[in-house]
Amino acid sequence: MLEFIARLLEDTLNQLGITAGMVCWSIQHCTCLGKPTRGIQSYFDVLQAIIGEKGTLVVPTFTLDFPRTQIFDRQKTPSKGMGSFSEYVRQLPGSLRSSHPMQSVAAHGFYARDLADRDTHLLLRKARSLPECWNWTLNCCVGADIQAVSMVHYCEAKVGVPYRIWKDFSGRIFQDGSWVNITYRMYARRMELDPRLILQPIRAELESMHAWHELPVNYGKVSSCSLQDFVAATDRLIREIPGC
Numbered sequence: 001m002l003e004f005i006a007r008l009l010e011d012t013l014n015q016l017g018i019t020a021g022m023v024c025w026s027i028q029h030c031t032c033l034g035k036p037t038r039g040i041q042s043y044f045d046v047l048q049a050i051i052g053e054k055g056t057l058v059v060p061t062f063t064l065d066f067p068r069t070q071i072f073d074r075q076k077t078p079s080k081g082m083g084s085f086s087e088y089v090r091q092l093p094g095s096l097r098s099s100h101p102m103q104s105v106a107a108h109g110f111y112a113r114d115l116a117d118r119d120t121h122l123l124l125r126k127a128r129s130l131p132e133c134w135n136w137t138l139n140c141c142v143g144a145d146i147q148a149v150s151m152v153h154y155c156e157a158k159v160g161v162p163y164r165i166w167k168d169f170s171g172r173i174f175q176d177g178s179w180v181n182i183t184y185r186m187y188a189r190r191m192e193l194d195p196r197l198i199l200q201p202i203r204a205e206l207e208s209m210h211a212w213h214e215l216p217v218n219y220g221k222v223s224s225c226s227l228q229d230f231v232a233a234t235d236r237l238i239r240e241i242p243g244c
Contacts, residue, residue: 002218004034009046009222012215013140016224020052022138023111025151025227026059028085029143032220040088043142048109056109058137059086060150064102070171072101079104085142101173102186103153137227143220146203146212151227155234157187162243163195164188205233 018024024047036042047057061079066072074097079086089095090106096116098104107115139149156164170183189195206212206225211233214223238244 002034004036004042004218006042006046009033009043009142009217010050012217012222013046013050013224015215016138016140016213016222018047018050018138018140018224020050021054021110022051023056023058023109024051024138024140026057026085026140026142027144027148027150028059028083029148029220030083030085032143032218034218040084043085044088044092051109054110056107056111056115057089058105058107058115059089061086061090061097061104061106062102062150063104066101066171067169071173072171073174074099074104075174079106099173099175101171101184102169103150138224139227139230141223143217143222146199146223147197149199149230151230152197152199152202152234153187155231155238158231159235159238159244161238161241163190163193165190201237202230202234205237206230209233 026047028043030036030040030043033043038045044057048055051057060082062082063069063072063077063080065080071077079090086106089108090097092108094112095106095108096112097106098116098118105115139151141148164187166185167188168183168185170181172179173182174180175182203212206229209229211229212223212225214221216222
């Protein structure tokens with residue numbers, strides 16, 4: 001297996017437009033980068049060195065089994081199916097996690113408190129404006145395809161799509177030192193419609209805008225686009241769906 005070379009990833013990220021002070025929404029499939037000498041920390045160190053102390057790294061830490069378990073502690077409940085890099089960032093000293101028991105994110109860096117304190121349930125349900133800092137946010141897919149970019153769900157809720165519906169999910173959440181009973185909402189798929197989410201047309205739209213950037217690294221690819229461009233392209237395509 002090829003060795004992971006930090007300088008190679010650093011040069012690639014720089015070419016893709018990731019710079020100091022950015023908010024970087026990162027989806028990682030790390031194995032494609034090669035064998036690291038210091039485990040997952042090797043990947044984190046490269047990203048951290050680029051975005052610096054004024055930058056923020058954000059990763060998805062979803063726990064979509066909450067409807068079954070009905071228990072969520074944002075400090076201790078591990079994410080499910082989000083990958084080892086998300087779990088590494090979630091557990092880092094200084095990382096903060098948002099409160100939604102199914103669709104949380106973990107943030108590390110300058111805007112971590114701002115992002116973690118936002119109620120993502122309200123962000124989606126009311127289609128509120130994104131935080132100001134997200135105006136200079138990059139989606140960064142390291143070894144992962146655009147299919148993994150979960151920000152598409154914000155666009156779905158913002159527009160209102162016929163294949164999803166708001167559902168209530170109740171359970172116990174550890175909050176302010178004690179367990180509380182609470183109900184959260186999620187914009188869930190209408191299973192009777194058997195919807196299949198295919199994001200390749202969004203990538204094609206971004207490429208036509210010259211807004212999707214991609215470079216090879218070892219066994220895989222690293223890609224990026226601005227959050228603003230992703231939301232704009234997705235909004236346009238979603239509005240073409242009958243019923244929107």
